[in-house]
Amino acid sequence: MEKQKRPKILSGKTHKVKTGCGTLYITLNKHKGKLFEIVLPTLGKAGGCATCQNEALTRAVTLGLRYGIPKEEYIQALEGIQCPSPNLFPEEDRVLSCSDALAKILREDE
Numbered sequence: 819m820e821k822q823k824r825p826k827i828l829s830g831k832t833h834k835v836k837t838g839c840g841t842l843y844i845t846l847n848k849h850k851g852k853l854f855e856i857v858l859p860t861l862g863k864a865g866g867c868a869t870c871q872n873e874a875l876t877r878a879v880t881l882g883l884r885y886g887i888p889k890e891e892y893i894q895a896l897e898g899i900q901c902p903s904p905n906l907f908p909e910e911d912r913v914l915s916c917s918d919a920l921a922k923i924l925r926e927d928e
Contacts, residue, residue, distance in 0.1 A: 822884045825849055830857075833926075835919040838903030839868050842916055844923045853889050853927065855880045856920070872916050879920070889924045897921035 830847035845857040856879050858872040879892055901915035913919045 819886045821881075822849075822854070822886075824855070824884070828854060830855075833923045835913060835923065836905055837913050837916055837919055838901060838905045839916065842872075842919055844920060846923065846927055853883055853924075855883065858916070858920070868916065875917060875920065889927070893921045893924050895921075897925075 828847035828849055830845050832843055832845040835842045835844060843859055845859065846853060847855040847857065849855075856876045858876045882892070883889070896917040898921075899915045899917040904914045905912060913922065
């Protein structure tokens with residue numbers, strides 16, 4: 819399979835998710851109606867390692883999407899990963915980690 823080149827302009831939606839590390843903003847960009855790119859620009863006031871790990875996660879997922887890997891593969895791989903600081907919201911809003919948050923947003927995406 820061949821890697822798709824990134825167009826100059828993409829459109830998408832940004833989702834706000836509360837995690838145990840702070841507020842996470844997840845942007846899902848689409849091209850021709852298909853998920854093409856994921857961006858996690860900030861993680862609230864947290865920085866350092868969490869921000870670095872999220873940068874690596876989004877680059878890896880975006881690369882796979884550009885090669886045609888279905889988002890369902892990422893949902894299955896990322897859902898349920900738990901960090902040491904999960905949020906303590908009721909079960910339907912519980913987010914176990916930034917990776918788990920991404921999986922939940924991918925699952926909700928139409």
